[in-house]
Amino acid sequence: xxxxxxxxxxxxxxxxxxxxxxxxxxxxxxxxxxxxxxxxxxxxxxxxxxxxxxxxxxxxxxxxxxxxxxxxxxxxxxxxxxxxxxxxxxxxxxxxxxxxxxxxxxxxxxxxxxxxxxxxxxxxxxxxxxxxxxxxxxxxxxxxxxxxxxxxxxxxxxxxxxxxxxxxxxxxxxxxxxxxxxxxxxxxxxxxxxxxxxxxxxxxxxxxxxxxxxxxxxxxxxxxxxxxxxxxxxxxxxxxxxxxxxxxxxxxxxxxxxxxxxxxxxxxxxxxxxxxxxxxxxxxxxxxxxxxxxxxxxxxxxxxxxxxxxxxxxxxxxxxxxxxxxxxxxxx
Amino acid sequence: xxxxxxxxxxxxxxxxxxxxxxxxxxxxxxxxxxxxxxxxxxxxxxxxxxxxxxxxxxxxxxxxxxxxxxxxxxxxxxxxxxxxxxxxxxxxxxxxxxxxxxxxxxxxxxxxxxxxxxxxxxxxxxxxxxxxxxxxxxxxxxxxxxxxxxxxxxxxxxxxxxxxxxxxxxxxxxxxxxxxxxxxxxxxxxxxxxxxxxxxxxxxxxxxxxxxxxxxxxxxxxxxxxxxxxxxxxxxxxxxxxxxxxxxxxxxxxxxxxxxxxxxxxxxxxxxxxxxxxxxxxxxxxxxxxxxxxxxxxxxxxxxxxxxxxxxxxxxx
Numbered sequence: 001x002x003x004x005x006x007x008x009x010x011x012x013x014x015x016x017x018x019x020x021x022x023x024x025x026x027x028x029x030x031x032x033x034x035x036x037x038x039x040x041x042x043x044x045x046x047x048x049x050x051x052x053x054x055x056x057x058x059x060x061x062x063x064x065x066x067x068x069x070x071x072x073x074x075x076x077x078x079x080x081x082x083x084x085x086x087x088x089x090x091x092x093x094x095x096x097x098x099x100x101x102x103x104x105x106x107x108x109x110x111x112x113x114x115x116x117x118x119x120x121x122x123x124x125x126x127x128x129x130x131x132x133x134x135x136x137x138x139x140x141x142x143x144x145x146x147x148x149x150x151x152x153x154x155x156x157x158x159x160x161x162x163x164x165x166x167x168x169x170x171x172x173x174x175x176x177x178x179x180x181x182x183x184x185x186x187x188x189x190x191x192x193x194x195x196x197x198x199x200x201x202x203x204x205x206x207x208x209x210x211x212x213x214x215x216x217x218x219x220x221x222x223x224x225x226x227x228x229x230x231x232x233x234x235x236x237x238x239x240x241x242x243x244x245x246x247x248x249x250x251x252x253x254x255x256x257x258x259x260x261x262x263x264x265x266x267x268x269x270x271x272x273x274x275x276x277x278x279x280x281x282x283x284x285x286x287x288x289x290x291x292x293x294x295x296x297x298x299x300x301x302x303x304x305x306x307x308x309x310x311x312x313x314x315x316x317x318x319x320x321x322x323x324x325x326x327x328x329x330x331x332x
Numbered sequence: 333x334x335x336x337x338x339x340x341x342x343x344x345x346x347x348x349x350x351x352x353x354x355x356x357x358x359x360x361x362x363x364x365x366x367x368x369x370x371x372x373x374x375x376x377x378x379x380x381x382x383x384x385x386x387x388x389x390x391x392x393x394x395x396x397x398x399x400x401x402x403x404x405x406x407x408x409x410x411x412x413x414x415x416x417x418x419x420x421x422x423x424x425x426x427x428x429x430x431x432x433x434x435x436x437x438x439x440x441x442x443x444x445x446x447x448x449x450x451x452x453x454x455x456x457x458x459x460x461x462x463x464x465x466x467x468x469x470x471x472x473x474x475x476x477x478x479x480x481x482x483x484x485x486x487x488x489x490x491x492x493x494x495x496x497x498x499x500x501x502x503x504x505x506x507x508x509x510x511x512x513x514x515x516x517x518x519x520x521x522x523x524x525x526x527x528x529x530x531x532x533x534x535x536x537x538x539x540x541x542x543x544x545x546x547x548x549x550x551x552x553x554x555x556x557x558x559x560x561x562x563x564x565x566x567x568x569x570x571x572x573x574x575x576x577x578x579x580x581x582x583x584x585x586x587x588x589x590x591x592x593x594x595x596x597x598x599x600x601x602x603x604x605x606x607x608x609x610x611x612x613x614x615x616x617x618x619x620x621x622x623x624x625x626x627x628x629x630x631x632x633x634x635x636x637x638x639x640x641x642x643x644x645x646x647x648x649x
Contacts, residue, residue: 053515165602166374195373196542197599197618200586204596222515229588229596252590266520268545270587272568275549283517284471286485 001043004184004216005065010038010074012060016291032290034060036240037074039317044183047210047217049231049248051224053263055290056237058220062186065218066099067091078184097127100177104189106169110161116150117141117157120176127180140179147212148175149205167198174205178213188220203230224267228252233323236260239290239298245317246324256326259299297329305330335503335536336362336385341398343377343384352606354380354393356560359633362504365534367526369551369568371544371583375603376557378540382506385538386425387415403503421451424502428509430489434481440492441467441477447496466499467492470525487518494525501533508540523550544583548572553639556580559604559614562633566640576642579615613645621646 013031035057042048050058063069065076067083076084083095103109110119120141124132132140138157145153148171161169170190177185187206191199203226210217221227227234228248235245236257244257255261258281265280285302288294297315300306309329317325318332343355355377362368372378383389385400387407400407402423407415427433434443444463448454454462467477470491481489490510497505507526511519527550529535539550547554547568554571556564556579564577575581585597601618604610610617616626625645633643 053517167602195603196544196583197373197586198602200588200596200598201600203588204598223588224516225588225590228590263516264590266516267590268520268523268543268549270545270548270572270584270589272548272572275545280520282520284521286487286518287515 001045003041004044004079005042005218006075006077007041007061007065008039008075008077010035010061010064010076011072012057012064012069013072030291033240033293034290035064035071036293038237038240038242039074040235040242040245042184042216042218044216045210045214046233047219047231049219049221049227049234050237051221051227051234051263052237053222053287055239055287057240058237059188061237062101062188062218062220066101066184066186067095068101097180098182099184099186100180100182101186101188102170102173102177102190104192106166106173106193107161109173110169112161114160115157116159116161116164116172117145119161120144120172120179123176123180141175144175144179145172147209148172148178149201150175165198166194167201170194170198170202171205174202174209178209181213182215184216184218186218186220189222190219191226192221192223199226206230224252224264236263239287239293241298241327242317243299243328244324244326246320246326250321250324254324256320256324256331257299257328258303258305258330260326262302297327333364334361335364335366335403336538337399337401338381338385339399339401341381341384341400342396343380343389343393344396345380345390345393347392347607350607353609354560354606355384357398358557358560358562360555360562360565362536362538364503364536365530366553367530367537367539367551369547369554370538370540370557371542371547371554372557373542373603375559375606377560378542378557379508381557382425382508382538382540385506386419386423387412388419388425417451420447420496420502421500422502423504423506424497424500425506425508426490426493426497426510428512430486430493431481433493434489436481439478439480440472440484443492444495444499448499451500462499463495466495470495470498471521485518487514487522490514490522491525494522494529497535498529498533502535504536504538505529506538506540509542510539511546512541512543519546526550544587556583559606559609561614561630562641562643563615564640564642565633570637570640574637574640576636576640576647577615577644578619578621578646582618613643 012035013033016030052058064071071084121137124137142153150156150171191202219230231248234248234251235242238259244260255264262281262283269275283302294301296312297310300310315327315329317327319325339359341355341358345352345354370378395408441463444466445459448459448462464477468474472491511522551568553567555562558579563579582599599618612628613626613631616622631643631645633641635641636647
């Protein structure tokens with residue numbers, strides 16, 4: 001399988017807004033290091049899940065790889081072409097058609113004044129303009145609408161976003177992302193705002209579409225069980241870095257990094273007996289401020305196994321086996 | 333021993349498009365020191381239930397009929413003046429977003445102290461020292477008690493809300509999605525804190541959530557709600573291991589499970605439009621077992637084994 005996306009030492013620093021007083025006193029400009037040296041590859045047809053808590057940089061990473069944000073440093077290579085600092089006008093020529101993104105809140109992603117059908121048609125208009133006739137465009141839209149389960153498509157074509165349920169709206173957003181027949185999709189928490197009974201519908205739909213359209217996914221989620229269900233591989237992020245990456249089964253069933261193990265311990269399971277009987281790694285504190293990142297391993301202040309070395313040196317990704325890596329000195 | 337008994341409660345909202353029966357004949361009990369989980373999706377009436385018990389419904393909502401017997405008194409009949417004494421001191425409530433419950437111009441210690449002054453008429457000094465005691469008990473370091481709410485993380489803010497309950501020692505705590513906005517590790521910490529509150533002060537907790545996993549962790553008994561009605565009530569074991577209602581079964585089968593390779597089940601369709609709820613059993617349009625009778629008649633909630641109640645025609649003999 002060929003690599004579709006490769007990311008190397010990717011960085012994104014957001015400047016912290018300074019007050020007038022800060023500037024007057026000549027205080028040094030501070031940065032939130034949202035993504036701070038992330039590297040990974042995604043093979044064609046694969047789903048990589050990016051898992052982590054809020055503030056770990058998973059959403060920023062997702063926006064960087066589809067170039068909705070400009071990286072501070074590092075390298076993004078898509079389909080063999082370096083797109084790290086490519087201009088928007090150039091990206092629009094080919095990349096914007098091949099890579100799409102779906103967000104958590106489908107209502108915020110749809111223009112309330114635009115009919116669902118028009119919203120889905122919009123990308124076709126932008127990228128093909130007059131090359132497709134009005135009739136051809138509408139045919140294409142209706143086709144994609146039935147693929148995502150908005151049936152009958154003729155009915156949904158003329159609806160407005162407020163007339164749809166949450167699940168139907170997310171289907172519309174998926175249709176809009178698919179209408180250009182992209183190869184790569186970033187799905188940022190696509191099921192988190194939906195009702196439990198609707199989540200499974202959308203997850204299964206994404207699986208089916210992946211097969212049918214031969215898609216590659218970067219699936220961003222905070223939910224380990226969803227990641228386990230949907231992903232081939234999982235990368236766990238903590239404070240702007242990947243701390244563990246590997247086969248979904250290995251990462252979830254045999255987590256190596258203490259953070260991954262703590263995260264897994266904290267996830268409640270839909271099984272009362274298992275929940276109350278399993279042993280847990282408990283972390284007392286909360287994540288540190290991403291402006292003042294701890295020295296050495298970023299997790300060391302919260303890690304029950306931290307040693308002297310962890311405080312000084314940042315661990316690289318260490319190979320545990322063929323398909324499983326972790327950034328923890330315990331495995332060196 | 334029963335602390336709260338809700339009998340045939342009906343709550344209605346008046347909207348421009350018509351009236352909505354948000355809660356339509358709900359009955360259940362909460363015992364002393366018990367954690368009861370209320371599980372439902374949006375529109376199930378679970379949040380309205382919490383608001384109705386405290387009689388803090390929005391202006392367009394009202395209790396149509398039913399009784400809410402709390403500690404021997406019917407709250408429905410209680411005057412607003414007497415209700416004020418119940419709220420906070422006897423029944424307190426925490427919400428998903430603690431920021432909306434905290435005053436941004438008040439130091440956190442004063443939030444707790446004020447509640448103590450109002451309900452227990454303590455002096456300012458006494459209230460402050462008790463407040464600091466409560467805040468440290470829920471895990472807020474003493475050097476943070478003079479902070480303002482915006483200086484705290486979401487988890488810390490929720491701890492402040494729990495500290496108020498801790499200090500006032502209510503008999504019942506209504507917790508409406510208290511951990512939904514939090515990350516899993518912080519969620520786990522808050523759940524531990526609520527369990528501690530129950531163990532130490534024998535506080536009963538009505539835990540309202542959409543998350544079946546959280547309920548499996550914290551609850552003794554579970555109430556499953558759908559479209560304003562109760563579908564199933566039982567102990568956690570009964571609900572998770574001897575599931576009877578097709579809706580509960582569907583929910584449990586539709587959540588991804590760590591370590592399981594079985595395919596996800598999907599409940600077809602969407603939650604009902606509460607302006608026009610379906611006739612008969614509210615779940616019938618999405619139920620794989622629906623028959624003629626389900627489309628016409630609403631099934632009663634019947635006890636099928638000790639403490640296990642189900643509203644499904646398949647369980648009525």
